Amino acid sequence: MxxxxxxxxxxGSGTRLWPRSRAAKPKPFLPLVGTQTLFxxxxxRCADPAQFAVPVVVTGAAHLAHVEAQLGGGExxxxxxxxxxxxxxxxxxxxGRLDPDAIMLVCPSDHHIGDEEAxxxxxxxxxxxxxxxxxxxFGIEAKTAETGFGYLKRGEAVGAGGYRVAQFVEKPSLDxxxxxxxxxxxxxxxxxFAFRARDFLRELESYRPDIAGAVRTAIxxxxxxxxxxxxxxxxxxxxxxxxxxxxxxxxxxxAAMVPADMVWSDIGNWHALLAARVCDxxxxxxxxxxxxxxxxxxxxxxxxxxxxxxxxxxxxxxxxGDDVLVTSVAGAQLVGKLKGASNQ
Amino acid sequence: MxxxxxxxxxxGSGTRLWPRSRAAKPKPFLPLVGTQTLFxxxxxRCADPAQFAVPVVVTGAAHLAHVEAQLGGGExxxxxxxxxxxxxxxxxxxxGRLDPDAIMLVCPSDHHIGDEEAxxxxxxxxxxxxxxxxxxxFGIEAKTAETGFGYLKRGEAVGAGGYRVAQFVEKPSLDxxxxxxxxxxxxxxxxxFAFRARDFLRELESYRPDIAGAVRTAIxxxxxxxxxxxxxxxxxxxxxxxxxxxxxxxxxxxAAMVPADMVWSDIGNWHALLAARVCDxxxxxxxxxxxxxxxxxxxxxxxxxxxxxxxxxxxxxxxxGDDVLVTSVAGAQLVGKLKGASNQ
Numbered sequence: 001m002x003x004x005x006x007x008x009x010x011x012g013s014g015t016r017l018w019p020r021s022r023a024a025k026p027k028p029f030l031p032l033v034g035t036q037t038l039f040x041x042x043x044x045r046c047a048d049p050a051q052f053a054v055p056v057v058v059t060g061a062a063h064l065a066h067v068e069a070q071l072g073g074g075e076x077x078x079x080x081x082x083x084x085x086x087x088x089x090x091x092x093x094x095x096g097r098l099d100p101d102a103i104m105l106v107c108p109s110d111h112h113i114g115d116e117e118a119x120x121x122x123x124x125x126x127x128x129x130x131x132x133x134x135x136x137x138f139g140i141e142a143k144t145a146e147t148g149f150g151y152l153k154r155g156e157a158v159g160a161g162g163y164r165v166a167q168f169v170e171k172p173s174l175d176x177x178x179x180x181x182x183x184x185x186x187x188x189x190x191x192x193f194a195f196r197a198r199d200f201l202r203e204l205e206s207y208r209p210d211i212a213g214a215v216r217t218a219i220x221x222x223x224x225x226x227x228x229x230x231x232x233x234x235x236x237x238x239x240x241x242x243x244x245x246x247x248x249x250x251x252x253x254x255a256a257m258v259p260a261d262m263v264w265s266d267i268g269n270w271h272a273l274l275a276a277r278v279c280d281x282x283x284x285x286x287x288x289x290x291x292x293x294x295x296x297x298x299x300x301x302x303x304x305x306x307x308x309x310x311x312x313x314x315x316x317x318x319x320x321g322d323d324v325l326v327t328s329v330a331g332a333q334l335v336g337k338l339k340g341a342s343n344q
Numbered sequence: 345m346x347x348x349x350x351x352x353x354x355x356g357s358g359t360r361l362w363p364r365s366r367a368a369k370p371k372p373f374l375p376l377v378g379t380q381t382l383f384x385x386x387x388x389r390c391a392d393p394a395q396f397a398v399p400v401v402v403t404g405a406a407h408l409a410h411v412e413a414q415l416g417g418g419e420x421x422x423x424x425x426x427x428x429x430x431x432x433x434x435x436x437x438x439x440g441r442l443d444p445d446a447i448m449l450v451c452p453s454d455h456h457i458g459d460e461e462a463x464x465x466x467x468x469x470x471x472x473x474x475x476x477x478x479x480x481x482f483g484i485e486a487k488t489a490e491t492g493f494g495y496l497k498r499g500e501a502v503g504a505g506g507y508r509v510a511q512f513v514e515k516p517s518l519d520x521x522x523x524x525x526x527x528x529x530x531x532x533x534x535x536x537f538a539f540r541a542r543d544f545l546r547e548l549e550s551y552r553p554d555i556a557g558a559v560r561t562a563i564x565x566x567x568x569x570x571x572x573x574x575x576x577x578x579x580x581x582x583x584x585x586x587x588x589x590x591x592x593x594x595x596x597x598x599a600a601m602v603p604a605d606m607v608w609s610d611i612g613n614w615h616a617l618l619a620a621r622v623c624d625x626x627x628x629x630x631x632x633x634x635x636x637x638x639x640x641x642x643x644x645x646x647x648x649x650x651x652x653x654x655x656x657x658x659x660x661x662x663x664x665g666d667d668v669l670v671t672s673v674a675g676a677q678l679v680g681k682l683k684g685a686s687n688q
Binding site for chain 2: 019291293294302304305306307308309310311312315317319321322323324325326327328330331332334335337338339340
């Protein structure tokens with residue numbers, strides 16, 4: 001069986017984990033769960049040479065130094081995007097640089113996956129479907145009625161353990177999310193995809209020929225520099241960006257999904273990070289110097305100062321540089337809207 | 345009528361307002377309410393020359409620099425205690441240095457008094473009783489069922505608007521405090537006292553002749569240095585310290601009280617400070633750079649870093665140097681027991 005080529009996407013700079021995550025050092029490059037950064041863990045999870053080929057990393061110039069430092073000398077093809085043009089274009093860059101028959105596994109670099117065995121099993125299933133011409137999404141088993149994710153509705157069974165995607169569902173209302181959870185017929189769309197390079201490029205050509213064409217030109221006029229590849233900026237910058245979901249997955253007749261139950265989190269905010277952390281018996285998790293008295297379900301994250309917390313539950317305290325954030329777990333979703341987070 | 349001599353006690357170094365209050369700069373010398381420090385406000389409150397004589401400040405060598413800086417050139421007699429020997433000895437030092445007929449008004453320097461008019465009216469009543477030979481305590485009108493204060497039980501009326509103290513009650517249980525509050529017969533003992541210097545010394549001589557004698561010797565062998573007076577350390581250090589309540593007030597047959605309803609707080613912890621502060625319409629009070637979203641009854645005190653708080657109620661956040669404290673208002677009373685607060 002063909003080895004799987006990991007395609008690691010390192011774009012964007014969220015504000016939802018401010019003040020730890022900042023424009024200059026965003027989420028993928030921080031050791032948020034355990035001692036590895038999320039990027040390092042993403043690379044390590046796809047490092048078994050029996051299953052995976054050398055990875056492709058797609059990133060921007062702003063994060064290149066972090067990427068190369070955290071690759072730590074490991075082999076990788078690094079594609080440096082001239083500008084951020086969303087995921088369809090980023091994936092097309094990788095697809096265009098690979099052998100047309102390569103099986104790509106597209107992975108965001110800022111998620112946490114607790115069960116790596118389950119990840120690798122799902123990757124193997126997805127790769128098998130991809131080799132039969134399917135465009136495959138990981139359908140992450142829904143554990144709660146999340147309203148922050150898109151959902152994949154399961155259709156008829158295909159291949160060994162896969163399903164057609166009957167419908168891509170936008171972020172639902174809470175009522176709808178609760179129905180999905182109760183029915184068990186919908187999974188979270190975690191943004192992890194597998195397909196053959198040529199299948200992806202063919203479908204992109206059908207639905208967004210403008211993106212496919214501009215990427216082709218950007219690659220043809222691009223420049224190699226050691227393990228880095230620089231697509232041509234003039235061509236690439238013209239692209240009107242779109243997500244791979246909208247541009248391809250929701251339109252293709254060949255969308256499939258494989259179920260994945262792998263202790264997954266997108267670490268979409270500080271509350272999600274607390275949930276992904278190993279906590280003490282009272283649900284507390286501390287990173288840095290701290291003293292907790294009468295606390296439950298408290299996350300402390302400090303880059304230096306000692307943090308003392310008394311008598312609180314479901315609270316997150318983050319100290320980073322000249323910023324201190326204190327939020328309820330419910331308030332964690334508002335962090336990106338803080339003045340501090342927007343004027344970094 | 346004789347003018348009142350304020351005797352301002354600047355001793356101790358509490359840990360209950362850690363990390364803002366520290367051994368090197370304790371509570372009296374911090375601008376906790378408004379722009380004046382508590383010490384400055386204490387001096388200012390007794391500064392009307394129509395009612396008050398030049399104040400006596402009793403302090404230790406460790407705080408002398410703060411005292412003199414915050415007197416700002418204002419006239420005062422400063423007594424520098426060789427060691428901390430509790431309030432009976434501190435007051436005796438002041439009494440021994442004053443004219444025997446002087447009316448002393450003993451004031452802690454770390455309390456907040458919101459209604460200065462009421463304070464001055466109570467001081468005038470207390471001074472009048474003191475001039476008749478009473479040892480007078482301010483009986484602060486109880487507003488809540490506090491278990492952290494001693495109480496004064498009102499006896500028969502004496503003088504104009506005063507009462508004998510029927511009983512000094514130690515810090516009560518909550519049940520007992522609730523009964524006191526309902527009955528209205530008990531007031532808080534706020535540690536503010538008025539008496540003639542010779543009356544105080546005579547009573548101290550009766551009940552604690554050891555303290556009275558050692559203070560006499562320490563004064564006789566003391567040394568003047570400008571407006572400072574240094575009692576003799578050898579004599580003073582032998583004293584077994586006791587509070588003025590135990591040593592004199594609870595024993596004397598001449599204990600009286602004057603009611604005082606003057607928006608008083610001992611600012612005994614961060615919760616008490618929040619209560620003493622002028623707050624916005626949601627009960628929040630901020631000192632420093634902060635952004636509050638969906639917060640009620642939140643106190644932020646920062647010496648520099650920006651503090652962002654989301655979705656919390658009844659929470660206190662203090663940033664000082666390399667320490668961050670986050671506590672529920674209920675937890676505020678445990679601050680002094682933190683490792684950080686004890687190992688400053």
